[in-house]
Amino acid sequence: MSLVLANTPIDLVTEGLGLTGAWAWFVVAVIHTILIGLFFGIPAGVFIWAERKVSGRIQDRLGPTRVGGRFGWLQSAADGAKLIQKEDLVPKDADSLLFRAAPYIVVVASFAAFMFLPFGDGWSAVSTDVGLFLMFAMLSLEVIGVILAGYCSGSKWALFGAMREAAQMISYEIPMAICALIPIIIVGSLNLNEIVRFQSGEGGFPSLTLLNWNIFHPIAAPAFILYFVCATASCKRAPFDLAEAESELVAGFLTEYSGMRWSFFFLAEYASMFAVSAIAAILFLGGWDDGVGIVSGLRSSGHEYSASAIGAVILIAKASKLVLVQIWVRWTLPRLRIDQVMTTCLKYLIPMACALFLAAATYPLVLNRANHGRTDLRSPIGDRVPMRAVEASEAHAVLAAPDSTELAAADGEVTQ
Amino acid sequence: MSGEQILFWLFAVTACAGAISVALSQIVVRMAVSLIVCLSSVSALFFLHNADFVGAVQLMVYVGGTIVLLIFGIMLTSSSPFSKIKTSPAEGFLSAGIGALFLSIIAFTVTQVDWKIQSDKVAAAAPVKVSSEGYNAAADGNTARPLALSFLGLRPDQNGQAPGYLLPFEIVSVHLLVVLIGAAYLARTKRRVAPNA
Amino acid sequence: MEAIGLQPVLFVSAVLFVCGVVCMTTKRNGIGILMGVELVLNAANLNFVAFSRYTSLGLDGQVIALFVIVLAAAEAAVALAIALNFYNNHLTIDVDRGDELRG
Numbered sequence: 001m002s003l004v005l006a007n008t009p010i011d012l013v014t015e016g017l018g019l020t021g022a023w024a025w026f027v028v029a030v031i032h033t034i035l036i037g038l039f040f041g042i043p044a045g046v047f048i049w050a051e052r053k054v055s056g057r058i059q060d061r062l063g064p065t066r067v068g069g070r071f072g073w074l075q076s077a078a079d080g081a082k083l084i085q086k087e088d089l090v091p092k093d094a095d096s097l098l099f100r101a102a103p104y105i106v107v108v109a110s111f112a113a114f115m116f117l118p119f120g121d122g123w124s125a126v127s128t129d130v131g132l133f134l135m136f137a138m139l140s141l142e143v144i145g146v147i148l149a150g151y152c153s154g155s156k157w158a159l160f161g162a163m164r165e166a167a168q169m170i171s172y173e174i175p176m177a178i179c180a181l182i183p184i185i186i187v188g189s190l191n192l193n194e195i196v197r198f199q200s201g202e203g204g205f206p207s208l209t210l211l212n213w214n215i216f217h218p219i220a221a222p223a224f225i226l227y228f229v230c231a232t233a234s235c236k237r238a239p240f241d242l243a244e245a246e247s248e249l250v251a252g253f254l255t256e257y258s259g260m261r262w263s264f265f266f267l268a269e270y271a272s273m274f275a276v277s278a279i280a281a282i283l284f285l286g287g288w289d290d291g292v293g294i295v296s297g298l299r300s301s302g303h304e305y306s307a308s309a310i311g312a313v314i315l316i317a318k319a320s321k322l323v324l325v326q327i328w329v330r331w332t333l334p335r336l337r338i339d340q341v342m343t344t345c346l347k348y349l350i351p352m353a354c355a356l357f358l359a360a361a362t363y364p365l366v367l368n369r370a371n372h373g374r375t376d377l378r379s380p381i382g383d384r385v386p387m388r389a390v391e392a393s394e395a396h397a398v399l400a401a402p403d404s405t406e407l408a409a410a411d412g413e414v415t416q
Numbered sequence: 417m418s419g420e421q422i423l424f425w426l427f428a429v430t431a432c433a434g435a436i437s438v439a440l441s442q443i444v445v446r447m448a449v450s451l452i453v454c455l456s457s458v459s460a461l462f463f464l465h466n467a468d469f470v471g472a473v474q475l476m477v478y479v480g481g482t483i484v485l486l487i488f489g490i491m492l493t494s495s496s497p498f499s500k501i502k503t504s505p506a507e508g509f510l511s512a513g514i515g516a517l518f519l520s521i522i523a524f525t526v527t528q529v530d531w532k533i534q535s536d537k538v539a540a541a542a543p544v545k546v547s548s549e550g551y552n553a554a555a556d557g558n559t560a561r562p563l564a565l566s567f568l569g570l571r572p573d574q575n576g577q578a579p580g581y582l583l584p585f586e587i588v589s590v591h592l593l594v595v596l597i598g599a600a601y602l603a604r605t606k607r608r609v610a611p612n613a
Numbered sequence: 614m615e616a617i618g619l620q621p622v623l624f625v626s627a628v629l630f631v632c633g634v635v636c637m638t639t640k641r642n643g644i645g646i647l648m649g650v651e652l653v654l655n656a657a658n659l660n661f662v663a664f665s666r667y668t669s670l671g672l673d674g675q676v677i678a679l680f681v682i683v684l685a686a687a688e689a690a691v692a693l694a695i696a697l698n699f700y701n702n703h704l705t706i707d708v709d710r711g712d713e714l715r716g
Contacts, residue, residue: 025422098449129558133472140480144452147487151445159491166488170481190560424617428625435632435652444642451648454629458655461622462678465666470678474658477682482651482689489644489693493700501641501707508639515635522627531619535668562672563679571672581676588683595687602694 032125036114043320044270045076051270051327058331079263086259093154094256102152103257103264105145110272113138117278118192119315120288120308121299131192132184135279136177139234139272143169146236149265150253161252164242164338169234171345176230178353182223182360183214183283196287200296210291214284219360224284226353228322231276233345235269238330242338270323277322281315288315424464431457439515442500448487455479469560622663630656643696643706647689654685 049064052075056063064072090096116131116138118124128134143165150162184190187198199212214220233240244252254265281287288311289295295314298307336344434454441447455478462471565571569580633652640646658678665674696706703710 095443095445098445101449128468129560130469130472133469133476137472137475137480140476143480143484144487147484147491148445148449151487151491163488163491166484166491170484170488173480421617424621428621431625432628432632435629438648438652439632439636439639444645447636447645447648451651454652455655458629458659461625461659462662464617465622465662467662467665467675467678470658470662470675470682473679473682477686478651478655482686485689485693486644486647489647489696492697493644493706501645503639503641511635511639515631518634519627519631522630523624526620526623526627531668539669559672559675563675566672566676584680588680592683592687595691599690599694602691603697 032115036111036125039117039119040111040114040271041267043274043316043323044267045080047270047273047320047323047327048076048079048266049073050324051330054324054327055331058328083259083263088259088261089256091154091256095152095154098148098152099256100261102145102149103261103268105148106142106268107145107264109138109141109145110268110275112141113272113275116192117275118196118282118287119312121197121304121311122193123308123312124192127191127193129189129191132180132190132195132279132283135192135275136173136180139275140169140173142268142272145268146253146265149257153253153256155256157250157255158253161242161244161249161255165236165253167338168236168240168242168341168345171342172230172233172240172349175345175349175353176227176234178350178357179223179227179230180279180283182220182356185357185360186214186217186220192282192287196282196289199286200289210286213286213289213291215286219356219363220284223353223356223360224280226349226356227284228280228325230345230349231280232326232329233341235273235276235326237269237273237326239333239336240341241330241335242341273323273326274319277326278315278319280322281318285318287318288312290314420464424461427457427460427464430454431461442502444490444494444501445487448483448490451486452479452483455483467559469563619663619667622659622667626656626659626663629653629659641707641709643699643708644693646708647692647696650692651685651689654681657681 049072053063053071064075066072067078068074090099113135115125116128116135118127118131124131146165146169147162150158150160150165153159183195187195189195189198199214210216215224236242236244242252244254249255254262257265288308290310295307295311298310431454434450434452434457437450438447438454441450455474459471459474459479462468462474566580567582567585569582571580629652633649633654633656636649636652637646638649640649658681661670661674661678661681663674664670665672665678699708699711700706
């Protein structure tokens, strides 16, 4: 795991700035925090506005039209200004410390997920081999804040919401993780950069990298749909918004919250919608690859920086498209009952995800035909792992030559 | 002081503070929150020691899974909101005293043993030549692949000479399946037989 | 980057371990006892990772830490099922009340 800044290890960056030791770490951490804060806050604001506009159109009304001109651009800012002014209430029966802390846990968890999200090739705050795993881990911490908010409100509605959220999240994390494993089996890496590099890399047609995207893989395509359903559920979006079902539970775990703390939950919800959509775009839709070879052409002709910048725009566009689909689904489908939510997950989604997982694992073994010109798909996973068993044994042959005599000597001592 | 050391002491202090407040707190939900603080700090310590995969598993399985399960259990078993089950002060003092004694014994051991000599002894006795400098000293974690290979029975870190962990891995998998079935059986809702039926 | 060294990590894990043991012995809430167990297991894990990083334990330390985490999750699931059963039978989670098997 190493900290990077625009694809450069921090040691080099801070050497250029003339900084050493803890100061270098501090400066880079501040830069990263500001950048991630922008990527965290701005999409959330835009999507809150988009939600109002889209819901308005779907329900045959206009949505916000006044603040900031004809399209109501500044509606989110106006909402924020209103929410800051509201009184911050803590119920008498609540555990006041945890009640106050819960919104921060939720926000910090979804903020931390952005640390591992690469916006372009190597453009992530922390570049690590387990980036995808860590993103899921961070997003799964969000549920703790929601459960605490519900339990510590001291209200029955909130407690019901929290119970539902706990049950739903624990169940839906399983098929979601299994579906995310399928592209990993195909690629052979947990590193988000490598997953996109694989999809934008060598293809049958040198320029048409589109066909390399996992969405066109026969097993990853249904996995994408399953993943997206589970991701919608894990962001507690309709039709899975049982935790805050306003027609049954007042507002679920949000019942007792007001003002800024209430808005923190929404900030985190929209940010985590963006995060799971960005994961979907990276895993299945080619990440920052445009599909016709513009970005990879720019990169190979030496324009690293502009390639990454265009790639970041492409990734954000893909993720925003998926967020819009989530908004569309929310305003189209009715809410499920809680038992239907659990049945959907435990009886349908998990078996389907497991079957797809087994299919993805056995697919390269049984497939003998060329597949989109990708010869690598025919070899078993073990051969595609960069550190191959053959290399390890060769290294052993080279390194262990003097050792083996010592080993024999040690064996001799033991027998004596 | 390097950035790594500052981060280490930061997370060491939060881990210890979380652990102490788990032991001291009387409200069980607050104990769970302190445990979250403690375990997250421990996972940060794993990252600082270049064990990035173990740290990620700690966050995902422990903090995101086990603790959520524990909070779920707290909600299902509390007879009244924020119920406290007090420990008597005498028991508290007694256990604090014994705990302090125990801690001082461990601290004494940690300071008295020369870990370098022990490590060299272990390295000398091992059948395979291993470095006594420690694994993965370079500040690049990337342990996911070596760990995966060692679960498949290969050992890239020891020139492939040491045995891997294929059998324990399979046993743990079967064990998890058994636990899943057993826990579901234990926690199932029991139909109470009506007394006069 | 300067290394942190083995001893500070061992001290941290000692504090975690002792807190876990104190928690296990003093809490009367069944789930509180479970939390003490988790603390003790984490202290052991921290030791494994530290020995893997600073001594000749190699990758083995991290592998064993992974096994411990997985088995701890399994242990928590079963213990929680037992706690739920206990609560169903006694209508409390206070472990001092579970003394029917006393001879």
